[in-house]
Amino acid sequence: MDGWETRRRRGVSAERPHPASDDHDWALVRLGLPGVIRGLVVDTAHFRGNHPTEISVEAAHLDGTPSTEELLAAEWTEIVPRTPVYGHAANDFGVTRERRWTHLRLKQFPDGGVARLRVYGEPVADPAWLSALDSFDVAALVNGGLVEDASDRFYSPPENIIAPGRSTKMDDGWENRRRRDKENDWVRFRLTAQASVRAVELDTAYLKGNSAGWVTILGCDAEADPDAWFEIVGRTRLQPDSAHRFLLDSPVTATHVRTDVFPDGGMARLHVLGSLTESGRAALAGRWESLTG
Numbered sequence: 463m464d465g466w467e468t469r470r471r472r473g474v475s476a477e478r479p480h481p482a483s484d485d486h487d488w489a490l491v492r493l494g495l496p497g498v499i500r501g502l503v504v505d506t507a508h509f510r511g512n513h514p515t516e517i518s519v520e521a522a523h524l525d526g527t528p529s530t531e532e533l534l535a536a537e538w539t540e541i542v543p544r545t546p547v548y549g550h551a552a553n554d555f556g557v558t559r560e561r562r563w564t565h566l567r568l569k570q571f572p573d574g575g576v577a578r579l580r581v582y583g584e585p586v587a588d589p590a591w592l593s594a595l596d597s598f599d600v601a602a603l604v605n606g607g608l609v610e611d612a613s614d615r616f617y618s619p620p621e622n623i624i625a626p627g628r629s630t631k632m633d634d635g636w637e638n639r640r641r642r643d644k645e646n647d648w649v650r651f652r653l654t655a656q657a658s659v660r661a662v663e664l665d666t667a668y669l670k671g672n673s674a675g676w677v678t679i680l681g682c683d684a685e686a687d688p689d690a691w692f693e694i695v696g697r698t699r700l701q702p703d704s705a706h707r708f709l710l711d712s713p714v715t716a717t718h719v720r721t722d723v724f725p726d727g728g729m730a731r732l733h734v735l736g737s738l739t740e741s742g743r744a745a746l747a748g749r750w751e752s753l754t755g
Contacts, residue, residue: 465505465577467512468570481572487514488569489576490533495585495604496523496564498753499541504553504568505578513549514570518542521563523754528565538567562586562753584608586753587654589746592738597660601719601734602626606654606746610718613647614638614726620649623732629667635730637672638723647674648722653734655742656685658713660735662695664721665705667730673702674727681716685741691720700727715739 466489471481499521506513519542524532539559547553568579587606592598601607603624612620617637622629629635638647659681666673679695682688694716695708700723719734738746 465507465509465575467509467575468573471573484571485573486569486571487573488567490530491566491568491579491581493564493566493581496562497583497585498560499557499563499581499583501554501556501582502542503578503580503582504547504555504576505580506547506549506551506553506575507577508550509575509577510549512575514547514572514574514576516544516546516571517553517576518544518569518571519555520567520569521559521561522565522567523562524564533565533567536565544569544571557583560753562750586749587746589743589750592654592746593743595737597735597737599733600653600655600657600659600736600738601651601732602654607734608652610650610652612636612649613645623649623729624651625731629665629730632668632672632728635665635667635669635728637669637728638726641726644725646722646724647726648720649729649732650718650720651732651734652718653716654738655746656683656715656717656739657734657736657742658739659694659716659719660710660713660737662708662710662719662735663705663731663733664700664708664729665731665733666700666702666728667705668703669728669730670702672728674700674723674729676700676724677729678722678724679708680720680722681714682718682720683715684717686715694719697724717742 468487473479520538616639620636681694
């Protein structure tokens with residue numbers, strides 16, 4: 463079983479061989495990126511006769527890097543109530559609680575196996591940490607950047623472009639289908655908040671015969687005009703399996719960035735380097751208070 467399978471729970475005696483109704487096994491999970499959870503999947507793939515009968519999920523928000531003992535003593539909030547689940551199935555649950563979480567506690571009643579836990583949502587960066595940095599990647603997923611839309615999701619998700627770390631293989635970036643028309647592919651990113659952008663780095667690592675041919679990078683300040691896009695980097699030829707750095711002549715203010723590739727092809731990573739404006743810091747601090755207060 464390529465998952466988490468627990469021992470069979472027993473009662474206290476031969477006369478009471480079955481576990482009590484509230485007996486359960488649990489696992490503490492630290493989220494890869496703390497943030498707002500929109501939904502999750504408890505996947506019991508291949509667990510057919512040994513899956514749990516029910517599960518529940520609790521969430522907590524703790525600063526720093528807490529120990530197991532500190533987590534067990536923390537205040538937990540139930541985000542998925544105790545619910546029956548099916549074996550060999552992807553059991554999905556919506557989450558409506560609007561709050562920033564750092565850890566989850568998965569409970570299975572009374573015992574059994576869970577193959578995978580998948581958690582979907584929006585990362586929320588700590589504004590106090592970001593304010594200590596003179597410049598940082600305002601498009602990065604870990605700093606609260608998001609992919610809002612893209613022209614193509616055929617081979618791999620465009621969210622890979624702002625994932626942590628360098629790409630380690632071709633499909634660890636974003637590759638699109640080959641275009642047979644006269645249009646081009648694109649990805650639109652929402653930055654952490656309104657920022658003063660000073661430089662951009664675009665990496666085509668591991669994309670050798672199918673990297674994008676040319677790129678244009680556009681910006682938009684939605685606080686001023688959500689429909690006014692301006693050029694940050696003019697159309698530039700890209701090299702395969704290479705990092706491309708663009709230092710801007712002067713900073714530009716933006717809340718969004720869009721990469722247009724011509725005519726098609728892949729990108730591994732995009733880094734947008736800058737710092738938050740006063741308006742951006744205030745907006746991020748306000749969201750932080752609403753999600754953690």
